Amino acid sequence: xxxxxxxxxxxxxxxxxxxxxxxxxxxxxxxxxxxxxxxxxxxxxxxxxxxxxxxxxxxxxxxxxxxxxxxxxxxxxxxxxxxxxxxxxxxxxxxxxxxxxxxxxxxxxxxxxxxxxxxxxxxxxxxxxxxxxxxxxxxxxxxxxxxxxxxxxxxxxxxxxxxxxxxxxxxxxxxxxxxxxxxxxxxxxxxxxxxxxxxxxxxxxxxxxxxxxxxxxxxxxxxxxxxxxxxxxxxxxxxxxxxxxxxxxxxxxxxxxxxxxxxxxxxxxxxxxxxxxxxxxxxxxxxxxxxxxxxxxxxxxxxxxxxxxxxxxxxxxxxxxxxxxxxxx
Amino acid sequence: xxxxxxxxxxxxxxxxxxxxxxxxxxxxxxxxxxxxxxxxxxxxxxxxxxxxxxxxxxxxxxxxxxxxxxxxxxxxxxxxxxxxxxxxxxxxxxxxxxxxxxxxxxxxxxxxxxxxxxxxxxxxxxxxxxxxxxxxxxxxxxxxxxxxxxxxxxxxxxxxxxxxxxxxxxxxxxxxxxxxxxxxxxxxxxxxxxxxxxxxxxxxxxxxxxxxxxxxxxxxxxxxxxxxxxxxxxxxxxxxxxxxxxxxxxxxxxxxxxxxxxxxxxxxxxxxxxxxxxxx
Ligand SMILES: [Zn+2]
Numbered sequence: 368x369x370x371x372x373x374x375x376x377x378x379x380x381x382x383x384x385x386x387x388x389x390x391x392x393x394x395x396x397x398x399x400x401x402x403x404x405x406x407x408x409x410x411x412x413x414x415x416x417x418x419x420x421x422x423x424x425x426x427x428x429x430x431x432x433x434x435x436x437x438x439x440x441x442x443x444x445x446x447x448x449x450x451x452x453x454x455x456x457x458x459x460x461x462x463x464x465x466x467x468x469x470x471x472x473x474x475x476x477x478x479x480x481x482x483x484x485x486x487x488x489x490x491x492x493x494x495x496x497x498x499x500x501x502x503x504x505x506x507x508x509x510x511x512x513x514x515x516x517x518x519x520x521x522x523x524x525x526x527x528x529x530x531x532x533x534x535x536x537x538x539x540x541x542x543x544x545x546x547x548x549x550x551x552x553x554x555x556x557x558x559x560x561x562x563x564x565x566x567x568x569x570x571x572x573x574x575x576x577x578x579x580x581x582x583x584x585x586x587x588x589x590x591x592x593x594x595x596x597x598x599x600x601x602x603x604x605x606x607x608x609x610x611x612x613x614x615x616x617x618x619x620x621x622x623x624x625x626x627x628x629x630x631x632x633x634x635x636x637x638x639x640x641x642x643x644x645x646x647x648x649x650x651x652x653x654x655x656x657x658x659x660x661x662x663x664x665x666x667x668x669x670x671x672x673x674x675x676x677x678x679x680x681x682x683x684x685x686x687x688x689x690x691x692x693x694x695x696x
Numbered sequence: 697x698x699x700x701x702x703x704x705x706x707x708x709x710x711x712x713x714x715x716x717x718x719x720x721x722x723x724x725x726x727x728x729x730x731x732x733x734x735x736x737x738x739x740x741x742x743x744x745x746x747x748x749x750x751x752x753x754x755x756x757x758x759x760x761x762x763x764x765x766x767x768x769x770x771x772x773x774x775x776x777x778x779x780x781x782x783x784x785x786x787x788x789x790x791x792x793x794x795x796x797x798x799x800x801x802x803x804x805x806x807x808x809x810x811x812x813x814x815x816x817x818x819x820x821x822x823x824x825x826x827x828x829x830x831x832x833x834x835x836x837x838x839x840x841x842x843x844x845x846x847x848x849x850x851x852x853x854x855x856x857x858x859x860x861x862x863x864x865x866x867x868x869x870x871x872x873x874x875x876x877x878x879x880x881x882x883x884x885x886x887x888x889x890x891x892x893x894x895x896x897x898x899x900x901x902x903x904x905x906x907x908x909x910x911x912x913x914x915x916x917x918x919x920x921x922x923x924x925x926x927x928x929x930x931x932x933x934x935x936x937x938x939x940x941x942x943x944x945x946x947x948x949x950x951x952x953x954x955x956x957x958x959x960x961x962x963x964x965x966x967x968x969x970x971x972x973x974x975x976x
Contacts, residue, residue, distance in 0.1 A: 591871040625868060678880075
């Protein structure tokens with residue numbers, strides 16, 4: 368699948384892809400043309416390996432935001448056997464930026480929550496580009512409770528630039544609902560798996576991010592603040608977004624090193640946007656394997672372990688411990 | 697999650713030591729010139745319009761806890777620079793600078809004390825230290841305090857003053873402190889603990905979107921700036937003027953997110969009374 372027009376650092380890749388496509392369109396294929404296509408394909412694979420093997424932080428952000436990148440709804444279509452959408456927060460409205468519903472994956476019946484960005488302009492506007500309002504988090508909480516009551520494991524797909532910043536969002540308690548949603552998730556008596564599939568944008572991401580397992584797709588990012596926002600505050604200009612991106616250490620390998628992410632799911636060569644099916648199939652096998660693992664544990668042990676998992680996160684110096692340690696004697 | 701674009705905090709009154717007697721202050725609330733000493737005597741509240749000025753963590757302890765009862769906990773924890781973060785200045789240097797300037801070791805002070813002879817677990821964030829933002833040390837101190845309160849069945853009071861939310865210089869580790877403190881509060885809640893959250897100017901971003909919003913009771917000082925996204929971010933996103941009282945304590949009360957607006961003068965009494973209703 369061609370990734371279509373887009374990323375600057377993919378210029379060479381795009382040229383190769385279009386050359387191959389135009390040769391393949393020729394009706395009178397000769398042996399020479401076939402050979403040329405084979406050579407170009409090899410060259411393409413080498414280039415993809417080279418470029419995608421060493422994406423920098425800012426390039427990763429661009430891949431994670433690629434307009435052809437699979438969204439929550441794509442995975443619901445491709446990785447699950449059934450999806451029964453459930454709407455509404457039973458309070459104010461139905462937030463299109465947060466999908467929810469029953470789903471089947473292999474032998475498992477689960478509840479799925481996920482940010483949705485929308486593909487067409489109309490969809491994107493309806494989803495506020497994946498930025499959920501308080502209704503979205505209230506909707507998530509209503510479905511979490513339902514999942515807990517009927518022992519359905521919860522799967523959360525995180526893909527948001529951040530929770531929506533607006534007047535209505537503040538009036539309806541954006542800060543409050545994100546806090547409450549985390550509060551609920553931290554004690555939820557059912558297995559919870561969270562996967563960052565694209566953008567993990569700060570509190571809006573974390574609002575559905577407290578899981579027994581937290582995974583990331585290889586080229587997604589997960590950050591305390593958007594690189595543009597960080598650049599605006601600390602460098603006083605959005606133009607320093609690539610610098611901020613590097614400084615924030617938010618790629619999947621950074622987060623593994625920092626102990627925030629348990630698993631990284633490898634993307635197809637050239638990114639998830641090049642092969643939705645392969646990405647979905649890898650995601651499916653990760654989820655299936657992880658569900659089987661979590662399901663085998665007693666729920667109390669799972670909730671305790673979930674607490675300990677987040678309890679451990681943080682890097683600081685504890686001088687009392689250092690003084691007490693035997694090496695100081 | 698970092699809402700650092702919230703209104704700048706007027707820091708002039710935080711440097712009251714060493715300022716010559718007789719200095720007048722311009723009040724951000726009513727624009728009147730007010731006598732500095734009088735403001736200080738009134739717990740840093742404007743005598744003309746009741747504007748609540750900045751209060752340091754240590755002054756706050758003196759205002760809320762019984763004299764000499766505060767026992768600090770986990771003061772020895774220190775922020776490191778796990779990301780080796782540098783913007784126009786290195787985070788490691790910024791930390792040292794903030795410590796020197798404020799006399800604090802980080803943006804939160806935690807410990808135990810008495811409120812009119814009721815023993816409590818207590819924390820206060822100080823907006824002077826990197827905007828009162830939450831990094832690993834703030835998250836760890838708060839979590840240890842909540843766990844201590846759970847174990848010892850103490851009422852918990854947290855007074856928030858944070859324009860910065862999660863501290864971006866520690867990246868994802870800061871964001872995760874929101875989850876960590878929140879999870880500790882959920883266990884505290886399950887054990888029957890009583891948590892009063894006091895929101896002061898400003899309480900924004902990741903602090904508002906975690907522990908500060910999770911009180912059994914949520915109090916706010918008058919006219920504090922409280923919210924999720926910074927007003928500048930919102931204005932840039934939606935491109936229209938924001939309502940006059942937007943994201944103030946009064947605005948939040950009107951929309952149902954605050955139990956009571958409590959003046960600084962009454963805060964200690966109100967906390968003690970709440971504990972009499974709900975504390976163990
Ligand atoms: Zn005044």
